[in-house]
Amino acid sequence: MPAGAARTATGITVAIARDPALVRTVRLVAAAVARRASQDEEFVEEVRLAVGEACALLVGQDSTDVGPVEVRMRLEDRLRVSVAAAGSIAAQDPPTSDIDGIEPWALLRGLIDDFTIAQDDDSTVLSMSWALV
Secondary structure: OOOOOOOOOEEEEEEEOOOHHHHHHHHHHHHHHHHOOOOOHHHHHHHHHHHHHHHHHHHOOOOOOOOOEEEEEEEOOEEEEEEEEEOOOOOOOOOOOOOOOOOOOHHHHHHOOEEEEEEOOOEEEEEEEEEOO
């Protein structure tokens, strides 16, 4: 950002049905928001991948709740993203999966320094943020 320029906060909220085909739409929106941060394409790709992975985890969770997955993106001093849905996801993949014992959000932890998970019996919120330099 040029010296003397001020960044104004902007944000967007997207709610999608729990349909894996809609995750691509959220990835495209996340990339567009990341581009507004005037960062390089590597940053844009990292945000796109992380937001898509977070959405895919919550869209694909085994839940009886059919409510939407809500993605909030806010561009201020940092790019802040939260992905929320009713229900909770397991801390590790079930023993019958192909990747036994791997926590589902391992990729997210590897991509993002500032990543948190808030879970209770009713909902899961995955929050992440990136510094804007």
